[in-house]
Amino acid sequence: MAALNLPIDLSVSLGPLALTNPVLTASGTFGYAAEFAHLVPLARLGGVVVKGISLAPRPGNPPPRIVETPCGMLNAIGLENVGADRFIAEKMPFLRTCCCRVIVNILGDSIEEYAVLAERLTGVAGIDALEVNISCPNVKKGGVAFGTVPEMAATVTQAVKAATNLPVIVKLSPNVTDIVAMARAVETAGADAISLINTLIGMAIDARTRRPWLANVIGGLSGPAIKPVALRMVWQVASAVKIPVIGIGGIATTEDAVEFLLAGATAIQVGTANFFNPAATGQIVDGIEAYLRHQGESAVRDIVGSLRLGA
Amino acid sequence: MAALNLPIDLSVSLGPLALTNPVLTASGTFGYAAEFAHLVPLARLGGVVVKGISLAPRPGNPPPRIVETPCGMLNAIGLENVGADRFIAEKMPFLRTCCCRVIVNILGDSIEEYAVLAERLTGVAGIDALEVNISCPNVKKGGVAFGTVPEMAATVTQAVKAATNLPVIVKLSPNVTDIVAMARAVETAGADAISLINTLIGMAIDARTRRPWLANVIGGLSGPAIKPVALRMVWQVASAVKIPVIGIGGIATTEDAVEFLLAGATAIQVGTANFFNPAATGQIVDGIEAYLRHQGESAVRDIVGSLRLGA
Amino acid sequence: MPEYQENSIIDTIDRLAENFYRLSLRAPLIASAARPGQFVMVSCAPFLDPLLRRPFSIHRCNGSDTLQLLIRVVGRGTELLARCRPGQSLSLIGPLGRGFNPPPPASSVCLVGGGIGIAPLLFWAERLKTPRRCTVLLGSRTGKELTQLAAEFSQLGCRVETATDDGSLGHRGLVTDLLAAHLPTAAKTYACGPMPMMAAVAQTCRDAKVACEVSLEAHMACGLGACLGCTVHGDGGRYLHVCKNGPVVNAEEVAWQR
Amino acid sequence: MPEYQENSIIDTIDRLAENFYRLSLRAPLIASAARPGQFVMVSCAPFLDPLLRRPFSIHRCNGSDTLQLLIRVVGRGTELLARCRPGQSLSLIGPLGRGFNPPPPASSVCLVGGGIGIAPLLFWAERLKTPRRCTVLLGSRTGKELTQLAAEFSQLGCRVETATDDGSLGHRGLVTDLLAAHLPTAAKTYACGPMPMMAAVAQTCRDAKVACEVSLEAHMACGLGACLGCTVHGDGGRYLHVCKNGPVVNAEEVAWQR
């Protein structure tokens, strides 16, 4: 064990985007940050990724929209959001006061919508980066097609890159045969970083009523249940691409976060855990610091990808 | 609620293979049945699917081979098995006494191995069907390639069908973008039934030692954690093919089993649950009977695919 | 309105009837801030299954350090709560959501509670105990679940009437059957219970032109307005989010037909 | 050999030292069938997390209705077990695996236990108490974990020596330091503890040409020989499955080098 007063450097860089520490919140699980203002020291976070924004407001799916599953949950929110204009007018003022990075998750029905949206958000004070959701499985016409075909993912990436000078993070769907092919496609298309994973497509049925639990029938599976799949994909992708990777999927504790860093993630996002433990993100920032101290490391970037293989 | 003494018909047919009830054990989780002889009334089961058999014996992977995950486990057994000859000589004698259907799970490194193995097992007294594992993610040269490319899955299916007159069940891997395309391919190639899902590919890391938990680094995720993914895939496949579907993935209780039946599975397999509750299979047979009585149904086949959609 | 994530300590657990428990919890931060109609999200298990917190109305609150929950055991989370022991700690988040809005000064009010929906009404009745007439109509399957609660409302000076499915206490039938008779004198009605009951209360109040607030239920993941999961059909085709727009809403805001 | 899935009832839970608990369980089916060195798979949680059962040696057994487990709290499952209360039920599967094999009649034996590895040795010492010399060498971090256990072995007529890392009881150092002195008179050694300890015992016995059995550990999913997960490197490059080939194996069968 190392000296107790070792100075610890938690800062990391996602390409052009510098973070004070690697802990972010996952889109759709932290609202627009104001919802957690009393429960989390927001300024202590590396950043927040806000709920996915589309060009126009979307009402979302009819209820029921969520259901609990073993160590996880399914959601079919249907990308309900206030749209770009109200987001900028109503949500950005608070987000500018958070003192942490603000990453806007964007989604669209078409390449054009992504591009127009990216342009619209560029230059808005307080927005530090865009995360492109090409993978949401909830909306029939939504990102699902983009996120499962490498060429389409590349096209969206290019369109967004051309429309903005903000750092562009592309968020991958895990519902594919070859996650590395997807990652390589968006890397080649110019993505500054890759985040993964979005939710796995799942379903739940109420045996008593013989109906699906979700009005949308299928939904996105998230939470600790998916952590092993996420960790595997992050490891595969981080081993295959040169741009930084953000690990997402079932992270609830410091150990979980560290596992993703060891597997090669430069930063991590906490999603579903915000629901059952709103304090999780702050605890993980502190926990990573303690872990590094305990391991005799002085900088979080030194453990990124430091998984020990072989005997 | 229906009359309490309603006679209940639990029998189902997997194409040419008739079962007294829809409850089977999943390959690799029930040994060769003898391991559970004291704990389960074997004759009460619809059938057992034995641990995957290859032509020659396989030693399997080095330890550690298993690790617990949230509501699930990862395994990288590496398809350890005694090989076809010892299986027939040492394991079949007990299996013949079980009084339930015996389905042999087979695996190979090549199309030829599958075919030779299928031929070798054909005509062996007591074997009622073959389940073709084209999806095991644990062995580098193993089924993984077959199970992720529709054409290759079809080729294996044809080869096995040509080599045997036993009913042939093809077991699909969930680690694909389009599970329906896989199912259609093996249906067209002549499969008598489809079973799904095999394990999701996952990984676990020990933050303290900074090493993967499994010597094989990656492994197969099973247990309740994967149930929502399995249920979704079974629903998608059962809606798309005409041959019977066997639902597998995280089934631990009667409700779980019923959910798969409602989603369109004609039979189900219990896997990981055998480890934490060896009595599960017997309890589920009884439970399905009670469920049907409670729902006023008289035959299990009447609820297969009877999921109620729409308002 | 501040919200807290607080480790409460269980003082007592009382079994009021079969599957009906009352938990007293020491949670000074939440108890000081709580208002009637608000709820808390309770962590039921030490590990990851069941994963999500469960929402429970604040049933009573002394305004400084202690609050009570009234819990009906219906599934895994509530079963675990019923098995807790005094001295154990229970993580809460709260107080959450919008509570009841005050009636006109010195007016008469009517509280209608069905089953476990009675829970938030006791806290409200305690706070309402100004010089006003407060009628409480309580319904449940059977009388056992009501006796103690009815007595407690009476002690607060409320006029209590009961209805039970099995006729074992008060009117045999629906609690809504009792409502119409009281509306001529009531300025406002507050209802909490199953959706069909609240729909009937809303309709009756609408017909009688009496203001009506209801406390809604929906499955919740966060309770904080973040997950957008707790949707209910609202008027004009829009969606209400129970945890933020409610749980207490004006009955007119709900699309009861859907 | 029959195996049972049995709902045992907890009679008592005693805390022997920090993180060291002894559970007495009523489980007549398993208790009647159990032999020293065998183990049970215990379900630690009512729900799905933690998912798998945990293996524990049978620490003591009255041969008819009661058995005891000695549990060191190291993680989530053992933490839940330590929090159980008398009267609660605990699902067990057992008795499982191969136990200790008897020494030559009337010969002297040596039992070596390190830490929680002491657990199965008490049951074995009870059964061995025929007119024979039985030396018990116990090691642990600190004396507190050993005092009561050492006394119990003494009561059985065993000669007990102890070793602790901190020197608070007996020899300061490794329990294996004590072994060599006893081997000239011992016909057989039985060891259970951490792998490095057992490796040292195996080597010492080999050098002294004394027979040696060890009780292995591995992560287990089923305990029944079905999952093939509990592998340990055996001699000649083959794999041992701890739950079926063991947990007790001849020390020569293990590839200690790996």
Ligand SMILES: Cc1cc2nc3c(=O)[nH]c(=O)nc-3n(C[C@H](O)[C@H](O)[C@H](O)COP(=O)(O)OP(=O)(O)OC[C@H]3O[C@@H](n4cnc5c(N)ncnc54)[C@H](O)[C@@H]3O)c2cc1C
């Ligand atoms: C604002 C609000 C206040 C409530 N106040 C109380 C109260 O004071 N006392 C009380 O006993 N109950 C109350 N409920 C209902 C209570 O939350 C559910 O009974 C409880 O969540 C069931 O959990 P379970 O694990 O026992 O049941 P399970 O059926 O096993 O739960 C499975 C899932 O369904 C959800 N769920 C099940 N029933 C309900 C329900 N009726 N409402 C919301 N989610 C549900 C659970 O949260 C969980 O995600 C309230 C609900 C809401 C929304």
Ligand SMILES: Cc1cc2nc3c(=O)[nH]c(=O)nc-3n(C[C@H](O)[C@H](O)[C@H](O)COP(=O)(O)OP(=O)(O)OC[C@H]3O[C@@H](n4cnc5c(N)ncnc54)[C@H](O)[C@@H]3O)c2cc1C
């Ligand atoms: C045959 C056998 C007999 C045992 N007898 C005893 C005994 O009498 N008393 C006692 O206290 N312990 C005994 N152990 C060790 C005990 O099983 C573990 O300490 C326990 O499983 C840890 O569970 P946990 O949830 O507290 O720890 P966690 O670390 O949270 O467990 C995580 C996972 O690791 C596994 N695991 C962790 N440590 C071990 C270990 N050392 N051996 C096997 N699996 C492990 C668990 O089963 C679980 O799957 C025995 C192990 C074996 C194989």
Ligand SMILES: Cc1cc2nc3c(=O)[nH]c(=O)nc-3n(C[C@H](O)[C@H](O)[C@H](O)COP(=O)(O)O)c2cc1C
């Ligand atoms: C309720 C909910 C809403 C979500 N909304 C979005 C979204 O709008 N955009 C997006 O890219 N991902 C969305 N996600 C996916 C999460 O950001 C995250 O990728 C996923 O939940 C896996 O992480 P977790 O297991 O930590 O939750 C949502 C997840 C949940 C649970």
Ligand SMILES: Cc1cc2nc3c(=O)[nH]c(=O)nc-3n(C[C@H](O)[C@H](O)[C@H](O)COP(=O)(O)O)c2cc1C
């Ligand atoms: C330890 C273990 C070994 C397995 N071995 C095999 C196998 O040999 N062949 C096969 O087709 N599937 C194998 N499987 C997969 C299971 O049959 C099943 O498809 C999977 O575990 C999902 O079901 P479950 O969640 O109920 O366990 C194995 C699973 C486990 C956990």
Ligand code: FES
């Ligand atoms: S419960 Fe999450 S928004 Fe209401």
Ligand code: FES
């Ligand atoms: S624990 Fe399953 S085979 Fe040994």
